[in-house]
Amino acid sequence: MRPRSAAEPVLRERAPAKLNLDLLVTGRRPDGYHELDSLVVFADPADELRFAPAPLLQLEVAGPFAAELPTGEANIVLRAARLLAERTGVEGNARIGLVKRLPVAAGIGGGSADAAATLRGLRRLWNLSLDDRTLAALGLALGADVPVCLAGTPSRMRGIGERLEPLPNLPALDLVLVNPRRPLATAAVFGALRLERPSERDEPSALPRTPEALVERLAGTRNDLEAPARTLLPAIGEVLAALVSDPACRLARMSGSGPTCFGIFPDAAAARTAAARLAAARPDWWVVACRSGGGA
Ligand SMILES: C[C@@](CO)(OP(=O)(O)O)[C@H](O)COP(=O)(O)OP(=O)(O)OC[C@H]1O[C@@H](n2ccc(N)nc2=O)[C@H](O)[C@@H]1O
Numbered sequence: 559m560r561p562r563s564a565a566e567p568v569l570r571e572r573a574p575a576k577l578n579l580d581l582l583v584t585g586r587r588p589d590g591y592h593e594l595d596s597l598v599v600f601a602d603p604a605d606e607l608r609f610a611p612a613p614l615l616q617l618e619v620a621g622p623f624a625a626e627l628p629t630g631e632a633n634i635v636l637r638a639a640r641l642l643a644e645r646t647g648v649e650g651n652a653r654i655g656l657v658k659r660l661p662v663a664a665g666i667g668g669g670s671a672d673a674a675a676t677l678r679g680l681r682r683l684w685n686l687s688l689d690d691r692t693l694a695a696l697g698l699a700l701g702a703d704v705p706v707c708l709a710g711t712p713s714r715m716r717g718i719g720e721r722l723e724p725l726p727n728l729p730a731l732d733l734v735l736v737n738p739r740r741p742l743a744t745a746a747v748f749g750a751l752r753l754e755r756p757s758e759r760d761e762p763s764a765l766p767r768t769p770e771a772l773v774e775r776l777a778g779t780r781n782d783l784e785a786p787a788r789t790l791l792p793a794i795g796e797v798l799a800a801l802v803s804d805p806a807c808r809l810a811r812m813s814g815s816g817p818t819c820f821g822i823f824p825d826a827a828a829a830r831t832a833a834a835r836l837a838a839a840r841p842d843w844w845v846v847a848c849r850s851g852g853g854a
């Protein structure tokens with residue numbers, strides 16, 4: 559990325575990793591999309607986007623996962639920018655820099671997070687008077703996960719992603735994220751799902767107030783996409799086995815359509831120790847100790 563002059567205004571947006579703490583497939587719509595009921599949180603690892611005025615719309619990509627991304631019109635950042643310009647009638651020019659730190663096709667919403675950050679950043683850069691609801695509707699046209707990434711707060715997500723209930727007081731969790739460095743396309747995982755009977759969430763009585771209560775609640779749910787994802791990529795089983803082999807790990811599960819999995823640990827030190835052990839044992843995996851966003 560070319561160095562910027564001190565006078566060039568640059569807006570920044572973070573695009574944090576999205577985690578599905580659980581994911582129930584509750585039905586299938588006539589158009590083939592699946593209805594979900596999922597507890598979604600955000601974690602510290604994030605892509606970073608920068609926006610500056612420019613005579614054209616251009617995207618520059620850097621960072622550890624840049625090589626795995628489409629750089630042209632297939633990049634969801636450019637698609638988001640073009641859609642926003644088209645819907646608001648602005649010229650739609652900007653110089654966008656994306657630092658790609660999240661693995662691609664990973665079940666942690668990297669593309670959706672980038673799209674959400676682009677919509678937020680360009681709304682500011684272009685001085686658009688577009689409310690959050692309109693932005694969320696635009697986001698949904700880009701991807702089912704974009705509205706929750708725009709909200710950026712722990713949420714219960716239903717429908718295909720358009721029905722959001724913010725849960726700002728959900729306790730924060732100490733986590734280890736592990737990705738086996740193999741991509742898995744969301745569409746392929748939904749395609750491999752055999753939905754014999756739609757899942758249903760037991761109506762929760764009260765929101766868990768402590769990490770322990772949240773883990774207990776999660777132990778009674780699951781990710782319905784884990785089985786089809788494992789048939790497509792057996793390495794997911796290895797990742798989950800490696801996480802649960804740590805005696806401090808309270809729960810291990812796949813996020814979204816995978817293959818990234820997370821382990822929940824009692825505190826940050828235990829998560830860091832487990833991450834160091836896993837990274838040493840499997841240098842070919844992406845391993846990060848982090849904390850999920852939450853109100854507590
Ligand atoms: C599974 C989830 C869970 O949060 O996350 P990821 O694994 O992608 O991170 C999301 O629902 C993914 O959202 P997103 O990645 O935006 O998906 P989209 O681009 O809209 O959809 C990709 C393809 O997945 C299938 N799809 C997606 C969402 C959904 N609720 N039902 C589906 O059947 C459709 O075949 C669609 O064409």
Ligand SMILES: Nc1ncnc2c1ncn2[C@@H]1O[C@H](COP(=O)(O)OP(=O)(O)O)[C@@H](O)[C@H]1O
Pocket residue numbers: 626627628632633634635661662663664665666667668669670672742743744745814815816
């Ligand atoms: N900025 C971006 N970040 C990540 N993926 C992107 C981006 N732009 C386009 N893509 C494409 O989107 C696909 C990943 O989407 P998906 O399978 O839904 O992944 P995830 O499970 O990580 O949300 C990949 O084919 C990737 O090439």
